[in-house]
Amino acid sequence: MGHDDLPTLELAFPGPERDRGVEAVLAGRKTALTGLLEIYEHAGEAVPVPGQRFSMLDSDGRPAVTIELVDVRVVPVKEIDEDFARAEGRGYADVAEWRAAHEEFFRSDGVSEYLGHTPVIDDDTLVVAERFRVVGSEA
Numbered sequence: 001m002g003h004d005d006l007p008t009l010e011l012a013f014p015g016p017e018r019d020r021g022v023e024a025v026l027a028g029r030k031t032a033l034t035g036l037l038e039i040y041e042h043a044g045e046a047v048p049v050p051g052q053r054f055s056m057l058d059s060d061g062r063p064a065v066t067i068e069l070v071d072v073r074v075v076p077v078k079e080i081d082e083d084f085a086r087a088e089g090r091g092y093a094d095v096a097e098w099r100a101a102h103e104e105f106f107r108s109d110g111v112s113e114y115l116g117h118t119p120v121i122d123d124d125t126l127v128v129a130e131r132f133r134v135v136g137s138e139a
Contacts, residue, residue: 006066009054013110014061021090022056022064026137030089036106037074037126042115047128048072053135066136071129077102078123087131102127 011021011033024030040047048054050069058064077099085098092098103121105111112118119125 006053006055008063009056009067011056012105014059018059022058024089025056025065025067025134028134030087031133032084032087032089032129032131034080034084034088034102035128035130036111036119037128038115038119039111040128047074048130063138065134065138067132068135069130069132071131073129074126075129076124077121077127080127080129084129084131 010018012018021030037047048069050072053066053068055063056065056067080095080098082095085092085095088098090098090101092101106121106125107118
């Protein structure tokens with residue numbers, strides 16, 4: 001399957017945050033990502049499964065790297081641990097910092113606009129916790 005045949009994956013919104021995320025993937029620092037289950041449901045998308053491959057796009061909408069999911073779990077936010085937080089590759093000091101950053105993003109204007117409301121984020125909010133490996137890059 002060629003790069004163009006893969007479903008696409010976009011980290012955050014285009015701009016510095018996405019660029020830092022893609023760079024962290026390419027550098028091998030980022031091997032996990034977290035999505036709000038409510039976003040998948042709103043989009044009518046199925047939760048991804050291990051073995052699925054995605055073309056991760058840069059801020060210009062160009063393929064930057066191909067990843068393959070190796071683990072996917074739907075879990076309450078409270079079940080994210082230090083190891084997973086570190087695997088996000090954003091330099092979080094601990095899981096509390098990971099959670100604060102994700103709550104801020106999930107409640108951001110962009111997500112709220114997309115969902116039509118600001119989501120409630122508490123200990124029981126379900127997230128899609130994905131671990132992946134890089135299988136190719138455009139760099």
